[in-house]
Amino acid sequence: MAKGIVKVKAKASGDKTKVKLMAKHIMETGQRKDKKSGELIPAKFLQELKVMHAGKEVFAANMGTAISKNPYFAFTFAGGAKGDELTMTWVENSGATATETAKIK
Amino acid sequence: MSMNRRSVVKAIATGGALIGASVLMPRIAMAAWTTKAFEAEDQATAMNELLGGTPEESAEVTLKAPDIAENGAVVPVTVRSSLADIESMSIFVKDNPTPLVAEFMIPAGTKADVSTRLRMGKTSQVTAVVKAGGKLYSASKEVKVTIGGCGG
Structure with missing residues (x-):
């Protein structure tokens, strides 16, 4: 299983935390053809991403194949302090799933 | 009988x-991942499956996207809204093979301001739909694509 694909830059300022997040993932659409064999490359993409802070969901995304390769999201939530932990859980269309953590700076 | x-x-x-x-x-x-909505091939069906209705245009929804995207594989888009009680924000690209791009859940406390990058097969209308207080609001913008981001 792929591990540590989510890169997070979270910065707390005042009572808000701005999160910039990028997942390293090919986001294969299932519509591209293998140039050599001419066969379709099966779809492989992230379907769900959930970000939790202190046991509370602060952001969640359901994604389709039209999200760019290496999906990027930026959002801001109220609360969060330097050193707090964010928990990211993602689910791939293959059923693979993982949970990663990152600290707020 | x-x-x-x-x-x-x-x-x-x-x-x-x-x-x-x-x-x-x-x-x-x-x-939680509505397959039907994500696999729908026209925008109206996708919206209906995901949100159960047709949104109305609203000035309180802001969709920031480039006028011309040189590379359809990476089109930066930002959706903002000043509406209250926002539940979710979704992005649709009308002329993509499957118009629904993504749906973002906005729990209370999270600002209704989300940026992402998406793929566009060709020049199309991009629509952001915000679900707030059980109602649907939208904003659209035409984005011209010089190089498509699907297939290849």
Whole structure:
């Protein structure tokens, strides 16, 4: 299983935390053809991403194949302090799933 | 008699729909991810499946996207809204093979300001739909694409 694909830059300022997040993932659409064999490359993409802070969901995304390769999201939530932990859980269309953590700076 | 016949036909139709749905959703854990909406091939169907309605244009929804995207594989988009009680924000690209791009859940406390990057097959209208207080609001913008981001 792929591990540590989510890169997070979270910065707390005042009572808000701005999160910039990028997942390293090919986001294969299932519509591209293998140039050599001419066969379709099966779809492989992230379907769900959930970000939790202190046991509370602060952001969640359901994604389709039209999200760019290496999906990027930026959002801001109220609360969060330097050193707090964010928990990211993602689910791939293959059923693979993982949970990663990152600290707020 | 005719009533009976009607209900039989109805029962068959519902049964068929249920079987279809279970084939489309092999994993129960994926329930949050609406396969039907993501696989719908036209925007109206996708919106209906995901949000259960048609949104109305609103000035309180802001969709920031480039006028011309040189590379359709990476189109930066930002959706903002000043509406209250926002539940979710979704992005649709009308002329993509599957118009629904993504749906973002906005829990209370999270600002209705999300940026992402998406793929566009060709020049199309991009629509952001915000679900707030049970109602749907939208904003659209035409984005020209010089190099498509699908296929290849």
